[in-house]
Structure formats: C-alpha cells, structure tokens
Amino acid sequence: MAHSQQIIHIHPQAPAKPAQGAACNGCGVCCLSEPCPMGMVLSGRRTGACRALLWDGALAQYRCGAVQAPRAKLEQALPPALRWLARWLAPVLRRAALRGIAADQGCDSSLEPEPTSPGPVASTTMPLPIEPHAHRADPPP
Numbered sequence: 001m002a003h004s005q006q007i008i009h010i011h012p013q014a015p016a017k018p019a020q021g022a023a024c025n026g027c028g029v030c031c032l033s034e035p036c037p038m039g040m041v042l043s044g045r046r047t048g049a050c051r052a053l054l055w056d057g058a059l060a061q062y063r064c065g066a067v068q069a070p071r072a073k074l075e076q077a078l079p080p081a082l083r084w085l086a087r088w089l090a091p092v093l094r095r096a097a098l099r100g101i102a103a104d105q106g107c108d109s110s111l112e113p114e115p116t117s118p119g120p121v122a123s124t125t126m127p128l129p130i131e132p133h134a135h136r137a138d139p140p141p
C-alpha cells in the first residue's frame, strides 16, 4: 500500500506525539494534519490544519478551540450577520466537541510524524482567548 506524506507546521515546544491508544498529550498532530468533522465546519475547509486549534503557551500543548473557546471560534466561523448567535450556540458547541473528540479515550491517531529539519520549524502559534467558561482542566486536545 502506498504511504502518503504531508508536511505540517508544528510549534517547536509541542510535545512529541504519543503512540496510538496512549493518553493524549495535546501534541496537535491530528488536528494540524486535517480537521475532524466539527473542525471542517469551523474551519470552512476539509483539508489542512484545523482553524479551531489553539496553542496554549502556559501548558505547551495544543487545545481544541471548540472546547476551550467555543464562542470565539463560532464568531470566527459564522458570517458577520449571524455572529450574534455565537453567544447562544457556544455551550452547545462545547458539549458536542467534548463528545466528539472523546477526550478521555486516548490518542486515536495512527499518524507517525518525522521531523523535516533539525532546527525549530515554523510555528502555528495562536493566542488562546480567555472566556469565562474556559476550563483548563479539560483533557486535550
């Protein structure tokens, strides 16, 4: 079977991807390689890095923006005329995201990243919006 390769740009401080089935450590590899179904909606595309993915510098982990900052991600995804809905839809998105990513079931990605250069690679660092209902205790991503 042919193996396809893809270059992803990952934060130099991101943890190494664990083995499939091990506890998720927020390495971000899965969400940087392609968006999940919810990420496709939030990103407005089916390929490439998910636009909902956030880099948390304090934790040095990637986090799912649909869980950590659902209102901000909805405002980013909705057309201007519908952005007022974000406030009301944010709790629904967050609950759906927690169910969808099955956060407590460990890493479900079989991807095997290989470094492309010895030095730091281009960063996908994004600010982590602070929302009143953001929960740092949520398991990654």
Ligand code: SF4
Pocket: 017, 018, 023, 024, 025, 026, 027, 028, 029, 030, 031, 062, 106, 107, 108, 109, 140, 141
């Ligand atoms: S589920 Fe994604 S973010 Fe979590 S460890 Fe696996 S590849 Fe990394």
Ligand code: SF4
Pocket: 030, 031, 034, 035, 036, 037, 038, 039, 040, 042, 050, 051, 052, 053, 054, 063, 064, 065, 066, 101, 141
């Ligand atoms: S889990 Fe969150 S960050 Fe990852 S692809 Fe899905 S919506 Fe995007």
